[in-house]
Amino acid sequence: MAVKIVTDSLGDIPSEVAEELGITVIPINVLFGTKSFRDGIDLTTDQFYHKLKHSKILPVTLVPSLSVFVQTYDKLAGETDEIAVITNSHKLSASYESTLQAKELMKKKCRVEVVDSLWAVMAQGLIVIAAARAANAGAKLDEVMALARRNIPRADVRMAFDTLDYLKRGGRIGKAQAFLGSKLRVTPILGIRDGGVFPFVREHTRAKAIDYLYDFAMSFSHIDELAVEHATTPDEADELAERLSSKFPKERIYRSKVSPVIGAHVGPHILAVSVLGDKG
Amino acid sequence: MKQADSITGQDLREMFAAATAWLEKSVADIDALNVFPVPDGDTGTNMLLTMRSTIEEAHQAPDSSASGVAQAMAKGALIGARGNSGVILSQILNGLAQGLAEKESFTGNDLAEALSKASTVAYKGLSNPVEGTILTVIREAASAAQEHASSVSDDVVSVMEATVSAAKESVANTPSLLPVLREAGVVDAGGQGLYTILEGALHYLKGEVEQLKLRRPWMVASSMPLTAKMPQMVGAEEVPYGYCTEFLLRGEKLDPDKISRRLKDKGESLIVVGDDSTIRVHIHTLDPGNVVHYVTSLGTLHQVSMRNMDEQHKDYLEMQKERMPALDIAIVAVVAGDGLADVFTSLGAAAIVPGGQTMNPSTKDLLQAVDLVASEKVIILPNNKNIVLTANQVQSLTTKTIEVVPTETIPQGVAALLTFDYETDLETNAQNMNRAKSSVKSIEVTRAIRSTRLGGLDIKKNQAIGFLDGDLVAVGDKTDTVLNEVLARADLNAAEVITIYHGADTKPAEAEQVGSAIRQEHPQLQVEVVQGGQPHYNYIVSIE
Numbered sequence: 001m002a003v004k005i006v007t008d009s010l011g012d013i014p015s016e017v018a019e020e021l022g023i024t025v026i027p028i029n030v031l032f033g034t035k036s037f038r039d040g041i042d043l044t045t046d047q048f049y050h051k052l053k054h055s056k057i058l059p060v061t062l063v064p065s066l067s068v069f070v071q072t073y074d075k076l077a078g079e080t081d082e083i084a085v086i087t088n089s090h091k092l093s094a095s096y097e098s099t100l101q102a103k104e105l106m107k108k109k110c111r112v113e114v115v116d117s118l119w120a121v122m123a124q125g126l127i128v129i130a131a132a133r134a135a136n137a138g139a140k141l142d143e144v145m146a147l148a149r150r151n152i153p154r155a156d157v158r159m160a161f162d163t164l165d166y167l168k169r170g171g172r173i174g175k176a177q178a179f180l181g182s183k184l185r186v187t188p189i190l191g192i193r194d195g196g197v198f199p200f201v202r203e204h205t206r207a208k209a210i211d212y213l214y215d216f217a218m219s220f221s222h223i224d225e226l227a228v229e230h231a232t233t234p235d236e237a238d239e240l241a242e243r244l245s246s247k248f249p250k251e252r253i254y255r256s257k258v259s260p261v262i263g264a265h266v267g268p269h270i271l272a273v274s275v276l277g278d279k280g
Numbered sequence: 281m282k283q284a285d286s287i288t289g290q291d292l293r294e295m296f297a298a299a300t301a302w303l304e305k306s307v308a309d310i311d312a313l314n315v316f317p318v319p320d321g322d323t324g325t326n327m328l329l330t331m332r333s334t335i336e337e338a339h340q341a342p343d344s345s346a347s348g349v350a351q352a353m354a355k356g357a358l359i360g361a362r363g364n365s366g367v368i369l370s371q372i373l374n375g376l377a378q379g380l381a382e383k384e385s386f387t388g389n390d391l392a393e394a395l396s397k398a399s400t401v402a403y404k405g406l407s408n409p410v411e412g413t414i415l416t417v418i419r420e421a422a423s424a425a426q427e428h429a430s431s432v433s434d435d436v437v438s439v440m441e442a443t444v445s446a447a448k449e450s451v452a453n454t455p456s457l458l459p460v461l462r463e464a465g466v467v468d469a470g471g472q473g474l475y476t477i478l479e480g481a482l483h484y485l486k487g488e489v490e491q492l493k494l495r496r497p498w499m500v501a502s503s504m505p506l507t508a509k510m511p512q513m514v515g516a517e518e519v520p521y522g523y524c525t526e527f528l529l530r531g532e533k534l535d536p537d538k539i540s541r542r543l544k545d546k547g548e549s550l551i552v553v554g555d556d557s558t559i560r561v562h563i564h565t566l567d568p569g570n571v572v573h574y575v576t577s578l579g580t581l582h583q584v585s586m587r588n589m590d591e592q593h594k595d596y597l598e599m600q601k602e603r604m605p606a607l608d609i610a611i612v613a614v615v616a617g618d619g620l621a622d623v624f625t626s627l628g629a630a631a632i633v634p635g636g637q638t639m640n641p642s643t644k645d646l647l648q649a650v651d652l653v654a655s656e657k658v659i660i661l662p663n664n665k666n667i668v669l670t671a672n673q674v675q676s677l678t679t680k681t682i683e684v685v686p687t688e689t690i691p692q693g694v695a696a697l698l699t700f701d702y703e704t705d706l707e708t709n710a711q712n713m714n715r716a717k718s719s720v721k722s723i724e725v726t727r728a729i730r731s732t733r734l735g736g737l738d739i740k741k742n743q744a745i746g747f748l749d750g751d752l753v754a755v756g757d758k759t760d761t762v763l764n765e766v767l768a769r770a771d772l773n774a775a776e777v778i779t780i781y782h783g784a785d786t787k788p789a790e791a792e793q794v795g796s797a798i799r800q801e802h803p804q805l806q807v808e809v810v811q812g813g814q815p816h817y818n819y820i821v822s823i824e
Binding site for chain 2: 065
């Protein structure tokens with residue numbers, strides 16, 4: 001029986017890719033006031049950003065109740081005897097913690113291994129995709145987990161922000177607080193370090209910020225997987241993917257939308273590049 | 281629990297037990313915020329220990345009335361209070377108990393009244409209450425509770441919701457009330473702690489058991505940047521910190537007011553609270569012996585604690601490394617004008633040396649700034665041709681590693697500063713900054729100090745003159761006309777951003793007009809007009 005791969009919707013894996021590779025994605029909820037939406041199920045990404053822009057209420061994000069996790073694993077346990085769970089960083093959501101607890105509460109017998117990817121968005125997604133490919137090619141659970149662990153330090157991501165307001169209000173700004181309060185209008189470039197939000201540079205214009213994302217991807221000596229994500233600016237993402245095709249086959253570049261649960265914290269206009277590969 | 285008209289003593293205890301567990305999750309985060317009154321990084325821990333003692337005692341309550349439990353909690357808080365915020369928290373709980381006196385259970389209205397009492401009692405315990413702290417947070421939260429209860433709803437949950445939401449806002453606002461927080465770019469730690477406790481209580485009231493278990497408390501972010509200069513400079517006026525001295529005094533007919541008066545001159549951050557049989561004292565003093573000597577004459581001492589705050593401060597500095605992106609490289613910039621200094625600071629410069637055209641700083645001035653910053657590696661941005669040489673001399677006078685990025689104008693300095701990458705080493709950063717400085721065009725408009733002939737142009741004294749990248753290219757009577765002339769010479773079609781810094785002698789309205797004109801003519805451009813406040817130059821403009 002093939003190893004089943006489970007992750008959460010912070011990984012931004014496009015649904016068609018998840019379906020094709022047989023990845024189970026646990027949706028993290030988005031709450032507008034008291035109304036809860038399951039990421040990607042009750043609320044499409046476009047609807048969400050429209051609401052985010054026009055609603056006075058700030059959305060918050062919440063991992064689903066433990067029973068959702070337990071049910072997911074129990075259901076998969078009927079189809080396989082080995083499950084690999086790759087979660088987003090424990091510093092960004094309670095997904096990892098919930099997974100560990102749910103594992104104890106499972107009714108069916110099945111081996112479940114869990115790893116905290118220490119990433120989110122497609123930096124997490126690419127690690128999951130690589131694990132799923134290995135599982136589909138016949139790798140056993142230990143091999144899949146070893147691969148995922150090897151890939152964690154090989155992933156990286158940079159995100160161009162329009163504003164840090166959402167990140168600040170959502171309470172997950174981390175070290176990027178160093179970028180608050182700028183007296184000039186700038187485009188901050190953030191990423192993730194040690195599982196937390198990390199500030200890299202500030203660019204003065206959107207165009208320069210996109211150049212930075214391009215240079216970031218180009219700085220890799222070898223690329224396994226590459227992803228370009230946007231929230232509300234598909235044309236920018238298209239253009240960037242086109243430029244990156246000089247380095248990496250365009251048809252292999254994953255194109256994804258930043259999911260609402262991330263969007264609630266980063267705001268619209270986010271543009272991100274994730275790479276799984278080697279530098280230097 | 282869910283939806284209740286009134287809260288019983290048992291609910292009260294469970295609610296604060298949940299709040300204590302909630303607080304525990306963010307103890308480390310709260311510790312790291314602690315810069316006032318002394319940056320010793322223990323506020324979260326102290327508040328948690330105070331709450332633990334509070335809950336322990338709550339279990340010993342003589343009856344299960346709200347009043348009985350609240351009294352027991354107040355007693356537990358007083359006995360177990362630790363640190364400045366812990367003692368103030370114990371006063372808040374004391375006030376709460378007074379407010380709930382003789383109540384079997386309480387409604388939203390009662391809660392609002394009790395919070396208001398809590399605020400009053402908290403203020404009363406301090407000889408010198410400071411705003412922008414936990415005190416402000418309890419006061420504003422209580423006043424929101426009262427307003428909600430009297431004009432919106434008496435429902436306990438909805439009153440608590442209003443309280444928590446006001447507390448959060450109040451915490452976010454603390455840096456604007458207390459300069460030391462503003463400098464450090466943090467919110468008040470005690471305020472955050474109180475907000476977290478109230479939030480935990482609210483989660484319990486709403487029956488959000490899973491949230492309590494799985495989520496983590498919300499850390500309110502300051503809208504000010506965390507500053508690299510913070511660790512060593514904050515609270516510098518109180519150095520050396522001395523000993524944080526705390527104890528419980530038991531005796532008969534004790535007089536808190538009298539003790540407070542006697543200890544007032546013996547140290548900082550004095551708090552004396554309690555009744556005639558049990559009094560808690562907290563003081564930061566250089567001579568704890570003196571304090572102890574006096575109080576032993578009044579009764580018996582319990583839970584005596586003296587902590588060396590200078591030692592604590594060292595641990596605190598270590599703790600800050602977890603919060604800052606990096607402290608190992610600092611940037612020192614030479615800038616004239618309040619507005620421009622703000623721009624540089626907001627973009628991450630650790631120190632500003634005042635100076636510029638006609639007011640060049642000395643090597644010593646630069647050296648002082650380099651010595652002052654916390655980092656061992658320093659990048660200097662001279663931002664003026666005549667200061668580059670001076671900056672180059674600093675390296676021979678210090679053991680720190682210096683890189684001078686020879687920026688000759690303010691726009692070059694800003695462009696260089698923006699490129700700074702927290703993850704990159706000194707050399708690479710310096711290289712990137714060098715490259716960035718040449719990607720920007722600079723315009724400077726000033727008035728001639730004497731009549732002369734320069735660059736083929738006749739200039740009369742006091743006429744406006746405009747430079748493009750250091751070359752004189754325009755002369756005229758009005759500064760805005762000259763600026764427009766220089767802008768016409770620069771190729772704006774390839775540009776993306778224009779930033780206009782107007783000087784101390786220039787009317788903001790005139791600068792706004794120049795800005796609007798550019799926007800109209802070049803709608804693709806991002807035009808920013810910024811108050812630079814620089815002397816000498818009416819306009820400094822960057823074209824990128």
